[in-house]
Amino acid sequence: MSGPLSAVPADGGGSGELLRVENLVKYFPVRSTGMVRRTIGQVQAVDGVSLTIGRGQTLGLVGETGCGKSTLARCIAGLIPVTSGTVTFEGHDITNLPRRAMRPFRREIQMIFQDPYGSLNPRRRVGAIIGDPFAIHKTATGNERKRAVQELMERVGLNPEHYNRFPAEFSGGQRQRIGVARALALRPKLIICDEPVSALDVSIQAQVLNLLADLQDDFGLSYLFIAHDLEVVRHVSDSVIVMYLGRIAEAGPKDPVYDTPRHPYTAALLSASPAADPESAASRQRIILTGDVPSPINPPSGCRFHPRCPKAQELCSQSVPELEPKSGGEPTHLTACHYPVQAGEILASTGRREPV
């Protein structure tokens, strides 16, 4: 397939590949209210996304709120049915498997959620929450389970004595550690992190990110790391995918994507992220996009970014750009753009006005 070999090491062989997603599409029907609930539209949340993740690698996924990042994560984790496309894990097609058939793969693919408050049941004790994976997969019971849970708590930096406490008695960072412990319990190979640090204070973010990095080294984990913070993604990822309105805008190893973005959207995103170094911040050009993200119920024709793109031309509204390597870039650096940004090019500081 023409899908980008995003986080697979240079050899790209099948042995290094853990997860492959091909042409994944997820539409949510929009139904009318009333007795007869006719489908009156589709929210095109994810529209033809392909990616691969290699063993022990981290694939970062960035994009604005509502671009389909979390929907993609839930499709891969098998939490919501996929409209079309395939998800392959270690060579097994796990797309839309029934619950029982999915069970063995649940142990391999785990998830860490964004909201450390919403992702822990407020009425259950921490020991029970972290012990859930063992209980559901019947891998440990009684004292054995308790010991396993306390080991996990210690591993993620929690006091094992707090086994009998409720989530409300922990801080946001500690709660996220509880979520990490739960995800880690079954020794998965892939952990999907859905904005795991965006609800935390910056100082706590670093602690949780370091914990995730340590665990990756110790257990050889692969991460699909979703965030809207570009610097966080750059810090943790081997490869990066930039999404816009349900499609991949740009993908590739992190350095070329961050250093020489080819898609105008990536360039605009990067120009908007605050730089720690004031000198480089002063010399940077800001690309200010106008307008809002269009509705995924009725996305723009052709390139979905064209109404807001400073470089958009006639062709952009007519044909969908392929995700492909662009001249002058590395072969693994893919961009879906008819008129990719050239090195040193100055983009207009305002986007084209959307015709009213």
Added chain:
Amino acid sequence: MSVTDIAFEAQAAEAVPEQAIEGRSQLQLTWRRLRHDRMAIASVVVILVMAVLALLAPLFASLTGHGVDQPFTNTGLTADGIPVPPGTNGFILGSDYIGRDLLIRILYGARLSLFVGITTTLIATVAGVTIGLVAGYFGGWVDSVLARFIDAVLAFPVVVLALALAAVFGASLPIVLGVISFFSWAGISRIVRGQTLSLKEKEYIEAARSLGAAPLRIMFVDILPNLIGPVLVLATLYIPNAIVFEATLSFLGIGIPAPTADWGSILSEAQNYYQVSWWYVVFPAAALLVTTLAFNLLGDGIRDALDPRTERLFAAGRKSRRRRRREGPAIALAAPAGGSEA
């Protein structure tokens, strides 16, 4: 990582004196708050006293020498054949129209009332919670069918059905239990369904699904604990409803058949004597009133105790509580149920 290590050590050091720290569960916290609500505690005392008296009814019968169904035509009735007033011939609360001891009959009636109230509430709660959870969690056509069924039950003319059943099968205790249970679960179901609809969208339910938890496990392990509060309040408020319901059926003569002592049937018999024998109406009615009032006040107390926000607004809460009661329990319950998750 070093920051974490330090933080961890600090936590560990502070944790040493108290072994295995235990967080307080919602029920423990509720009980702590409930203990400071004098009205609720008084209600608990009243209910316990009533239960003890009911259990000891045979003891009172043997102490007075008056059997529950035993008529005393010589000592229990005046020469004109009307009931004797309280304190006459060893009849502490007077006698009834055929010379039976009113106190003993009220105490035996308490047994029946509490039994019917608690049994039907248990059946209705188990059925209501299960149906509400299934409807709310599965959604789709399952929900449509169950929700319409709930609406149908709530819209049903209760007394008409009870009359019809009594006519077909004859009045009996199982019929009474069945009718009351059948008309009580739907209200609980509706609340549980609504709560489940909102709870199932929480991330921790998604987390459970991503672990591979089966729907039954999610419903009873993950969702149910979050519903304990509203269900406990509803159940407490359904007990007095069931007691009154049972008394009503017996009053209409379609409840527990005579000669079984029952508050509703005592009141029914008393209709013809209230002008000459005030005690015949006042004491059974007072027993009914005190019992149902105690359960209602206890339910209100539990509801306030479950909602931490009411703790400091106790005086204000009393006023608004009265207002809420006028609107009926279903509406009033929605507010604390939603709030208690926060």
